[in-house]
Amino acid sequence: MALPEDVVVQEHSIELPTNTTNAKGRPRILTHILLVAGGFLMIYPLIWMFGASFKPAYEIFTNQGLLPQHPTGINYVQGWNALQFPFWYYLWNSTLVCLGAVIGNVVSCSLAAFAFARLRFPLRGVFFAVMLGTIMLPYNAIVVPQYVLFLNLNWLNTFLPLIVPKFAATDAFFVFLLVQFFRTLPRELDEAAKIDGANYWQIFWRVVLPLATPALATTAIFTFLFTWNDFFTQTIFLNNQATFTAPLALRAFLDSTGQSNYGALFAMSLISLIPIFGFFIAFQRLLIEGVATTGLKG
Amino acid sequence: MARSSSHLSQAVLRTEGTAPRRGFFRLRDKQREAIAGYLFLLPWFMGIIIFTGGPVLTSLYLSFTKYNLLSPPQWIGWANYQLLIHDEHYLHSVRVTLTYVLFSVPLKLAFALLLAMALNRGLRGLAIYRAIFYVPSLLGGSVAIAILWRQIFGPDGLVIKALSLIGIHTYSWVSSPNTALWTLILLAVWQFGSPMIIFLAGLKQIPPEYYEAASTDGAGSWTQFWKITLPLLTPLIFFNLILQMIGAFQAFTPALIVSGGDGGPVDSTLFYTLYLFIQGFGDLHMGYATAMAWVLLVVIAIFTAVAFLTSRFWVFYQDERG
Numbered sequence: 001m002a003l004p005e006d007v008v009v010q011e012h013s014i015e016l017p018t019n020t021t022n023a024k025g026r027p028r029i030l031t032h033i034l035l036v037a038g039g040f041l042m043i044y045p046l047i048w049m050f051g052a053s054f055k056p057a058y059e060i061f062t063n064q065g066l067l068p069q070h071p072t073g074i075n076y077v078q079g080w081n082a083l084q085f086p087f088w089y090y091l092w093n094s095t096l097v098c099l100g101a102v103i104g105n106v107v108s109c110s111l112a113a114f115a116f117a118r119l120r121f122p123l124r125g126v127f128f129a130v131m132l133g134t135i136m137l138p139y140n141a142i143v144v145p146q147y148v149l150f151l152n153l154n155w156l157n158t159f160l161p162l163i164v165p166k167f168a169a170t171d172a173f174f175v176f177l178l179v180q181f182f183r184t185l186p187r188e189l190d191e192a193a194k195i196d197g198a199n200y201w202q203i204f205w206r207v208v209l210p211l212a213t214p215a216l217a218t219t220a221i222f223t224f225l226f227t228w229n230d231f232f233t234q235t236i237f238l239n240n241q242a243t244f245t246a247p248l249a250l251r252a253f254l255d256s257t258g259q260s261n262y263g264a265l266f267a268m269s270l271i272s273l274i275p276i277f278g279f280f281i282a283f284q285r286l287l288i289e290g291v292a293t294t295g296l297k298g
Numbered sequence: 299m300a301r302s303s304s305h306l307s308q309a310v311l312r313t314e315g316t317a318p319r320r321g322f323f324r325l326r327d328k329q330r331e332a333i334a335g336y337l338f339l340l341p342w343f344m345g346i347i348i349f350t351g352g353p354v355l356t357s358l359y360l361s362f363t364k365y366n367l368l369s370p371p372q373w374i375g376w377a378n379y380q381l382l383i384h385d386e387h388y389l390h391s392v393r394v395t396l397t398y399v400l401f402s403v404p405l406k407l408a409f410a411l412l413l414a415m416a417l418n419r420g421l422r423g424l425a426i427y428r429a430i431f432y433v434p435s436l437l438g439g440s441v442a443i444a445i446l447w448r449q450i451f452g453p454d455g456l457v458i459k460a461l462s463l464i465g466i467h468t469y470s471w472v473s474s475p476n477t478a479l480w481t482l483i484l485l486a487v488w489q490f491g492s493p494m495i496i497f498l499a500g501l502k503q504i505p506p507e508y509y510e511a512a513s514t515d516g517a518g519s520w521t522q523f524w525k526i527t528l529p530l531l532t533p534l535i536f537f538n539l540i541l542q543m544i545g546a547f548q549a550f551t552p553a554l555i556v557s558g559g560d561g562g563p564v565d566s567t568l569f570y571t572l573y574l575f576i577q578g579f580g581d582l583h584m585g586y587a588t589a590m591a592w593v594l595l596v597v598i599a600i601f602t603a604v605a606f607l608t609s610r611f612w613v614f615y616q617d618e619r620g
Contacts, residue, residue: 028419028421031416031419032421034416035417035421035427038413039427039431042431042488043430043433045446045450045456045457046433046434046437046446048450048456049446060449061454061459064456064459064460064463107341108341108342108345111338111340111341112338112339112341112342114338115334115335115336115338115339115342116339119331119334119335119338120328120331120332121331121332121333121334121335121336122332124335127339127342130346130351131342134350134351136540136598136599136602137350137354137595138544138547138548138591138595138598139548140548140571140574140590140591140595141354141591141594141595142349142350142353142354143353143578143591144356144357144360144584144587144588144591145356145357145360146349146353147579148356148367148584149348149353151367165345165349168342168344168345168348169341169345170345170349170350172350175342199334200330200331201334204338225436228440229437229439229440231440231551231554232550232551232571232575236575236579247441247442247551250441250442250445251441251555254441254555255558255559262449265445266445266449269442269443269445270442272441272442273440273443276436276440280429280436284429287432288428288432288495291492291495291496291499292495292496292498292499293499
């Protein structure tokens with residue numbers, strides 16, 4: 001197994017009790033068969049896409065198998081150079097946008113969350129309710145005025161519209177996630193630091209943040225993944241190929257080739273998914289715990 | 299700051315607090331805390347005013363205007379909203395979106411629950427199964443996967459060819475108005491992984507004693523599911539329902555990519571957000587687009603409110619009993 005050791009250990013510690021409680025002799029093999037079949041069906045398209053990216057054009061529509069009969073790397077070469085810039089350029093743009101968004105979210109959401117979770121001030125309840133309300137706010141309802149604003153600031157076709165709002169804690173979901181996490185940290189730590197003469201900034205920076213690394217990592221990883229996959233905001237604010245991110249480049253490529261060059265489209269699509277796979281493999285446990293705990297605390 | 303001297307004496311006299319220091323020493327603890335609170339919230343306040351709250355209200359204003367970016371907004375009262383009611387494309391997009399929400403969300407949650415229960419039986423290889431079922435929900439929203447979907451359900455695509463092997467002969471699901479929307483619903487259901495993880499975590503919280511007690515009383519697994527598992531999971535079902543519903547109402551990327559940008563064939567994949575995008579950013583009918591956005595905002599608010607208001611009848615919180 002390619003998993004880090006602690007993951008494996010943790011799995012066992014979870015599995016053992018359920019194993020004993022579930023010892024009624026169910027036909028477990030049947031469950032395995034169904035799960036394997038279902039899982040295979042689920043990811044067959046993904047594996048097939050991988051195989052198809054190495055198939056010559058005529059084979060993609062004729063060969064439903066996973067392996068190419070006449071493997072070729074031509075799709076990667078064609079796709080890489082299909083647009084105005086080589087594909088790495090769009091991946092780099094995506095990376096810049098993601099890094100900006102991650103830093104912005106981690107900084108601004110943790111600041112806001114500390115205030116909501118730890119400090120008392122007039123109207124805190126009202127502001128907290130407003131913050132919860134913005135979690136459900138559809139992006140549609142703010143996109144037109146934002147567009148007008150960024151147009152007047154001359155920010156269109158730059159990454160600023162995608163990054164600057166993140167520095168203003170606009171992803172309220174992460175504020176909420178961090179508030180919930182900060183609340184689980186014992187308040188006695190704050191009190192002790194206060195007695196030692198720490199001010200609120202020092203309590204935040206030296207006491208709360210170091211203890212909140214799992215929640216901050218969850219925020220960072222999910223911000224990265226959401227931003228990497230984001231298409232709606234990027235397609236609105238970026239219209240110039242020099243500023244295109246990977247999803248916009250894929251769309252431009254799709255529009256320019258239509259149905260004709262799926263091999264190259266698949267090749268570039270797969271390359272654009274590599275960071276997501278990478279994050280999943282590297283942070284599997286954090287990701288899954290992140291989903292599980294934010295769900296539980298909702 | 300005129301009264302600061304009295305504050306100072308109070309601060310000095312207080313016994314339980316810390317020694318007042320530096321610039322803040324004239325203020326009471328409470329005031330210092332409040333000022334710190336507002337300072338920590340400063341970025342958030344700016345976000346609310348400039349990027350979210352302000353724009354929502356501006357949207358409301360623009361929805362009563364005719365606005366094309368080039369000339370200033372021109373007040374036209376309820377005209378945009380009246381146009382909406384008579385806009386065939388708009389009404390169609392409402393039907394398409396409601397169909398999508400009403401089918402994709404419950405199906406997604408049903409699969410999530412089913413798989414979570416199957417995986418919660420202490421199987422070997424749980425981590426691998428969980429990873430396989432979870433991965434699509436990380437990838438599914440991307441343009442890359444939408445392109446894949448367009449091929450596999452497109453003319454002679456993978457799924458179409460595979461179906462012909464078992465005797466179902468069709469040409470293309472994405473080019474037929476009867477089936478195009480269903481390929482998108484399928485794409486949404488395919489991403490059941492993240493609610494599954496949430497359900498799985500919830501199932502692990504249910505004390506095994508509940509089931510043991512139930513089986514001693516002679517309850518079968520079907521009864522146990524309805525009387526123990528489902529009631530104890532209702533808070534999570536509720537949470538997932540709200541999140542998934544809000545997401546589904548705003549679905550955009552798959553429809554744009556799979557339909558090639560126009561919500562076709564014959565508007566069958568014209569999602570609400572896609573039509574808003576076409577009206578606002580294609581035709582520069584910004585006033586009209588904001589009216590659409592506000593209708594959606596109200597509809598989402600109503601759906602959420604209904605879910606919250608009815609939740610006391612069907613969501614069961616364990617700590618309420620104690």
